[in-house]
Amino acid sequence: MMENLSINDPAPPPPMPPHAPAGPGGIPPALGRPPPPQQQQLPAQMFTTAAQLLDLTDKKLMVALRDGRKLVGILRSWDQFANLVLQSTKERLFVPPGTAPNQPRGLYADIDRGLFVVRGENVLLLGEMDLDKEDDPPAGYDLADVAVVKKLAEQRKAQDKVREKKKVKLLAKEGFDSENLGEVLL
């Protein structure tokens, strides 16, 4: 059903889908105000996960995951939970400046990963890459050798872990519950 959906389609005739309670232009009468004219044109399926992901399909995306990983790949399929299929995926590693002594600039590298199926709950956000900018390194960052960046990234992780442990310890001393102070995800 979703495969055939397009945001250019007219709104489906009643019965309205359950997520869009009846009302002119799909705006439920609960808010009482007649919707502004430009909203009236928006079909109801603008407001489904399907419609939001539809125009990202087959585009090159940056996907940020809950564990802090960044994947760059082409979105080939998805569902309402934001479960994703990514093709030609690369994992992009970043090392902020100052991780190693005498490292004034950040470093990044791509690792080829291939095909990914990502379970939706692990997705933080999907970003469409600006094709004009995607080949430029981020401000303050330089492309570096994978092995180097990998090693520095591990080092950074270890540093962060030590710092996080210290923080949790200090907070626990002040009576804060350490259980909900998970790792920092960037």
Next chain:
Amino acid sequence: MLFFSFFKTLIDHEVTVELKNDIQIRGVLKSVDQYLNIKLDNIQVIEEIKYPHMSAVKNVFIRGSVVRYVHLPANAVDIPLLEDATRREAANQGAKAK
């Protein structure tokens, strides 16, 4: 469904979404769905230097479950209307429960 409807009234306004990992993204609200997943256009990341992976990204889909706050433009929110709608929804729910 009240907040879904509410967010729909904010479409095409500029909002700032703060995620549970502290990143803040400002952009034009383009779409929202029943999970409160949010789509932003023309984004700009606060403290961009800390988030190099966002530098080439122009629009984002944010999963509703990772949103901590949405900062709204105060002049786009009709507070009395929202209060009224909240009470009406509560009354409806109460009536349904009986």
